[in-house]
Amino acid sequence: xxxxxxxxxxxxxxxxxxxxxxxxxxxxxxxxxxxxxxxxxxxxxxxxxxxxxxxxxxxxxxxxxxxxxxxxxxxxxxxxxxxxxxxxxxxxxxxxxxxxxxxxxxxxxxxxxxxxxxxxxxxxxxxxxxxxxxxxxxxxxxxxxxxxxxxxxxxxxxxxxxxxxxxxxxxxxxxxxxxxxxxxxxxxxxxxxxxxxxxxxxxxxxx
Numbered sequence: 001x002x003x004x005x006x007x008x009x010x011x012x013x014x015x016x017x018x019x020x021x022x023x024x025x026x027x028x029x030x031x032x033x034x035x036x037x038x039x040x041x042x043x044x045x046x047x048x049x050x051x052x053x054x055x056x057x058x059x060x061x062x063x064x065x066x067x068x069x070x071x072x073x074x075x076x077x078x079x080x081x082x083x084x085x086x087x088x089x090x091x092x093x094x095x096x097x098x099x100x101x102x103x104x105x106x107x108x109x110x111x112x113x114x115x116x117x118x119x120x121x122x123x124x125x126x127x128x129x130x131x132x133x134x135x136x137x138x139x140x141x142x143x144x145x146x147x148x149x150x151x152x153x154x155x156x157x158x159x160x161x162x163x164x165x166x167x168x169x170x171x172x173x174x175x176x177x178x179x180x181x182x183x184x185x186x187x188x189x190x191x192x193x194x195x196x197x198x199x200x201x202x203x204x205x206x207x
Contacts, residue, residue, distance in 0.1 A: 008112070009051060016047035016109035019121045020102045026128050032095045042077070042099055043106030046070050050110025067107055074103035098128060 004012075020043025021036050028035035053066035077099060082092040101124045108117040 004051065004054065012051065012109050012112055012114075013044060013047055015114055015117060016043040016106040019043060019105045019109065019117055022121060023098055023102050023105070023124055023128075026125060027095055027098055033092065034095050034099055039099060039102040042074060042102040043109065046074065046103045046106030047110030050107050054111075063111065070103055070107055071100075074100050094128065098124065 017040050020040040023043075024034070024036035024039030027039065049066050049070055050063060053062040056062045079096060082090065082096050101120070105117050105120050105124075108114075108120060
């Protein structure tokens, strides 16, 4: 491997930083957890690893091995952006995939493949921006087709239970109606009917 000049080193890092920030800015505008800084750091880190591999003397296969480790490592990093809200809702998959793609862009920038890095960034932005409305509309259509139609059953009307309380005051009570009114006040908030009858075998007293 030919040693890189300082200008080439800085140029490749700057390219990785700029393209990673562009990918992160799109995520930041949608208020995602991994934004501009995260994507820029992922891209710069991948580029640094590739620059390190290219600087190993006498090992032409080092860039390929390092690139494979970058793919695996950033895949685990992106998994941290995936969240499960409930048993049927998972969020963060697109952000995790974009973080992974930022690693690929940084790898290309580290190798000096600036044109491929630019084209790759463009395709990633097309997938995130232009395909987003299609993704949302497809999800809504799928939910509307799967949503069960619940119809109210025409069952019988509920029957309110009514209880009857019969108070039989002893013979000789002069104000039996007062007892009835007292019971009615006590049971005003209950579904009860109150009636007053004379005691068995006794005549009702005059009020």
